[in-house]
Amino acid sequence: MSSNGISAHPFIPNTPSEREQMLATIGVENFDALITDIPEDHRNPGLDLPASASELEVAARMQALAAINQDAGSRPSFLGAGAYRHFIPSTVGAVLQRGEFVTSYTPYQPEGAQGTLQTGFEFQSAVAQIFGMEVANAGMYDGPTAFAEAGLMAARVSRRNRILILDSADRRLFEVADAYSRYQQVTVESIGLDKVLDGDIPDDAACIAFQSPNFLGEIEDARAISDAAHAAGALSVMHTYPIALGMFKAPGQCDVDIATSEGQPLGVPLTFGGAYVGLFTAKQRFIRQLPGRIIGETADTNGRTGYTLTLQTREQHIRRERATSNICTSTQLIGLMVAVYCATMGPSGLRKVAELSYHKAHYLADQINGLDGWDANPNGRVFFNEFVATGPVGPSEINRQLAERGIIGGLDIADVVPGGMLFCVTEMNSRHDIDRLVNALAEIGKGGAA
């Protein structure tokens, strides 16, 4: 054989003699006879890559790479801004060990995928409940893509083509919405809260989209924004933080039409920004305009309850270029983590996590306000677990000095708020960690060196 491959590998069972037998059954002399469709000049180019390695060797290399990272599991972190370090109960990891979930495919054969389908139905039930919305889909890629798809859906529903996003939203949301709508004959524009509340909304606005808690952690008046959007014949689209909904009013209680969120805070580790899951909810009457997968309950021929993908004609594999989206996944496995998280936390657990985050964040804000030259939450607005602070020293210098003390500081947002940092606190930050941060900020503020 002309192969320069290897003859044995733990993941490739065929032995050389089996290969010979199989090639004989196929009726060819050698492997090369199977790839004659590949232009001869470009056949067998070889791969300039290292040779195969044993499990022991690969694990050692990966562990060494992991060890270089300064992870937020082994030091205090006050970084949020779209990705949050929350408590993950042990049940999540345990269920995630089930290979039956991990190594199954999209449930196109529902009889052989009831596990995936029923957990997806649990996910939809829990997400709809947390959002107070009538329906949820089975999951999107991540929060920002869910938000971008919500804007496009609002344009389809309203048959209007201007997506207006409140200027207090995270810039990432604008960027992704722009990338998704670039060639869709819709525009993505920014609008101020005053204009919205004054009813100064253009009559071709598809939606008023906003984030609450907003990028700076402040709670927006979702009801007033929705009312203003509706008065202008537009939809209201809210991007939220699911943990905040453990204590704050849910989008469904504020007449929001489409609500989205990053699902990561609900039981998913930070993992450097992915893989996450986008949460997507809407009013029932819009279900045929929803993007993504949807799981529905039905019965089998014997009358037993079962679950299946439904409303599939919206999707790319049927409607092709006229699909509501090109998405071809529901990020199901991350959705499973969310489902197990919600089942484990229950209503009291979610409320408690929200309140712990709220109280600890307010404690930190109060402590920072007690420091000379520092100002936390300068606008005095209601916030959940993130707030802006400015200090006597610039954010990048503060973060550098915090890093020297083994603390991951807040996000440098000097480009949004002059001299500003965005601090995030969750139930994972102990009072001891918070006090360490406050003491360090006091020292740094006084010009104290590390």
Next chain:
Amino acid sequence: MNAPSVSPNSSIADMQDRRLLMDRSVPGHHAVALPEPDVPVSDLPDADLLRDVGDLQLPEVDQLEVIRYFTLLSRLNFSIDTNFYPLGSCTMKYNPKLNDQMASLGGFANIHPLQDDVAVQGALEVMHELQKWLGEATGLPAVSLAPLAGAQGEYAGLLIARAALEARGESHRNVALIPDSAHGTNPASAAMAGLDVVVVKTDEFGNVDVEDLREKADDKTCVFMLTIPSTLGLFEPNIIEINQIIHDAGGLVYADGANLNALLGLVKLGDVGVDICHSNLHKTFSTPHGGGGPGAGPVMVTRRLASFLPDPVVVQARSSDAGPRGYRYRLYRPIESIGKINGFHGSFSILVRAYTYMQSLGGDGLRSVSENAVINANYIQAQLRDRFDLAVDRICMHETVLSGKRQADRGVPALNIAKRLLDYGIHAPTMYFPLIVPEALMVEPTETESKETLDRFISVMQAIDDEISSEPETVLNAPHSLPVSRLDEATAARRPVLRWQPDGD
């Protein structure tokens, strides 16, 4: 709460208590304890901003109930870990356990996406290395790992094509040429990118109809979206000529390389004239399908197109304060970037798995992957061709497309063959795709299956073919041994029930 059934079980299916969590909920049960605040409690904001306690209807169950419930549900699934899963175009290969273990290392699982580059050098090195490996495997050296799935990689690829043509003053090019055998995401992504879809025919040998393409490629052509190998499991023998036609017309060639499992070390897409491609790491590079995601769909392009890649790519930068190595990795936004297409940097936990896998195989092993994938598919094709029609009668690559026409003529359409396979503990092949093949059954065994498993599959397919003659009703009503029989999909779509509802609602 709904009462569980107390009658004795008459079958496995009846033994399973499949009530939803809300129907198991008992007020006061809880599955986790949380600490009390260790800080002074602050005032809560105005009550009108707050949610009433009791408004949030989530299940109240104990911890054992959580574990028992989800474990039960897991057992209702077919999966690679439990069944042969020859689902065409999906590459259901073994997902090595080391991958998952590495992705869960604290140094990868607990890093925040907005940490300073300096603090996450190990993660950036993983990404940089993976970019290099993918660039080498495809011959398209400029890589962004940002896309979160194949369809997003595809969309990114099309945005790159549009941006590159706009940069040379050709924004009027708004046509995507797509073969009629293409996957549904191709036209859906093209529509999202504002491109008009023009369908190119497939000839009788399963190849792109070159004359049809020549006629349709013109000064409106933005991209040709070529799936390679095609959804018929075939390598396009005229690929050089095809790509030349597109380039001569001033367009770009986008390869849907979602599935590279047949190409590793056998051919590089960049060598045969492809400008842009994406790859689904959950196919070729063994990351889990997870019941439908998360995926990762890195996009690879020629050097000439590198500046248009989505944000971010990882670059290696010389740095005076970077320690003994003298360089540092950092996240970089290419100068003419199409921008951010998702929140952060890509499906990092999936990227770790793919890089772990690629190291386990190495260059030599990756080539063996493709060789054995091709051998296994052709072996099945050779053994089943006397019973089943072939979509195209020629050597295939990593998958073979059978047609159940002969069986349909005997009154049993392909759908039922697929369902009957489930009774034998084998997952169904992909059915009715590609759309141009009647009664299609698309079989992709992958290289991780042994000859013994393939032989059993072949025997089962022969047995079902016999059943179609001897007892067609058995096949028509399959499956018989699963947790549920055929589901009423029409009612599900007519009167959708999409979440738990209290009884009587």
Next chain:
Amino acid sequence: MYPDDLKYSDEHEWARRNDGDVVEVGVTHYAQDTLGDVVFVELPEVGSKVDQFDKFGEIESVKAVSDLFSPVSGTVTAVNSDLEQSPELVNSDPYGDGWIMEVKLDDPAELDALMDSEAYQEILE
């Protein structure tokens, strides 16, 4: 299966002229049979204009979606809102309870461009 009192289009819609210039419109037995279980019909708005042989809505089965083309031009005067809850009426009674819309004709002569039952059955063969 193809009543004589109807006119048919080659896109498999039928039109029934009741009294005056108003026609009922639906899909044919062939269309519903080909589609399989109908799960949703996207109805036009009452008062909207439709043009002969142009799209006025969509009809969906579990795994297919097809455009609906109006056999006549005119103004929609009524739609069958029963289909919102029971789209299966299109399958069970395509010429009766499964009707889709009523249109006030712009030009009754357009009906001449449609086929009678016999001609329609010929194109199905």
